[in-house]
Amino acid sequence: MPxxxxxxxxxNDGPRQEGPGLFVYYCKYSGKHAFTTDVDIDTLPRxxxxxxxxxxxxxxxxxxxxxxxxxxxxxxxxxxxERQHRLSIGTLPVAYTSDGSSDILYIMDRAVTSYxxxxxxxxxxxxxxxxxxxxxxxxxxxxxLEDREKHVAIGKITADAVRxxxxxxxxxxxxxxxxxxLMAKTLTLRLTNLTLLRGASSHSRVLVVEMLNTRQVxxxxxGIPMPxxxxxxxxxxxxxxxxxxx
Numbered sequence: 001m002p003x004x005x006x007x008x009x010x011x012n013d014g015p016r017q018e019g020p021g022l023f024v025y026y027c028k029y030s031g032k033h034a035f036t037t038d039v040d041i042d043t044l045p046r047x048x049x050x051x052x053x054x055x056x057x058x059x060x061x062x063x064x065x066x067x068x069x070x071x072x073x074x075x076x077x078x079x080x081x082e083r084q085h086r087l088s089i090g091t092l093p094v095a096y097t098s099d100g101s102s103d104i105l106y107i108m109d110r111a112v113t114s115y116x117x118x119x120x121x122x123x124x125x126x127x128x129x130x131x132x133x134x135x136x137x138x139x140x141x142x143x144x145l146e147d148r149e150k151h152v153a154i155g156k157i158t159a160d161a162v163r164x165x166x167x168x169x170x171x172x173x174x175x176x177x178x179x180x181x182l183m184a185k186t187l188t189l190r191l192t193n194l195t196l197l198r199g200a201s202s203h204s205r206v207l208v209v210e211m212l213n214t215r216q217v218x219x220x221x222x223g224i225p226m227p228x229x230x231x232x233x234x235x236x237x238x239x240x241x242x243x244x245x246x
Contacts, residue, residue, distance in 0.1 A: 025112040027089040028159045031128055034094050034112050037062040041107055049076065052096075052106040062105070069093060113159040127218045128159045134208065139217050141207040142199065143179065145170040152182050154221055161204075162221060170203045183207055187220045 025034050025041065039060045044053040055062065066087035074082045084096040084106075094111040097104060113129065134140040144161040147170040155163035164182065168174040176196055184191050187209065195208040209217055 023114060025114050026126070026159070027092060027094055028111055028113045029092055029156075030089055031158065032089050033065045034089050035062055035064045035066065041112075044107075046109075047106060049082075050106075051109040053109075055105045055107060057103040057105055064095075065089070066094060072096075127214045128157060130157070130159060130161045131214050131218050131221075133214060136208070139209040139212060139214050141209065141217065141221075143205040143207055145175060145179070145203045145205065147175065147203070152178050154182070154186060157218075157221060179205060179207070183209075187212065187217065 041053045069086045069088040072084045086093040087095045095107045130142040142161045149165035153165045166178045193210040197206040199205045
């Protein structure tokens, strides 16, 4: 039987929670674990001022993985000054309170996301939503181009997109060639296993990948070697080495 993992967490005021009914959220931009709670934040009321979700810690249990990033003063449209004690992942704020001891936690609008863990993922970092299985059954990757850069390279991977640096103009045909060559080399695939489609904007693309699953694509984009046992799984086809001129 496969091993079962149970998440256990506590808060200062809430009871210990374990088993099902937990919701795990990650920073939308860095992908790092932000907090685990016993409520779906999409069901929480919003604050009219900034559209933040309002979580009452006297009613819900939450385990934060944030750091205290100090106090910020904001001047509102009505002239009032608001004090926010901010909680961040790295340098990015994801939540705040009106004071350090308040039970009311405001979760910033569009600051966090919930990834779906695939079966058997355990404690590994979940694959972000920008890498998914399309209707064709192949993996699709949402790409955002940052053009006129010094080098062609993989940039930051967020929940929304894989950022790719290219040297040319995103609107020119050369951008297509730069992206495909980079992705073929990074994913260790032939160009015939990749298709690059237009996205929602001139700087957006959708990469269709054959022969790999979502976790393999994510690992290779992050430069992480795939475990040997993954290659030994039934149905896995080792791709032929990529080389220039294909």
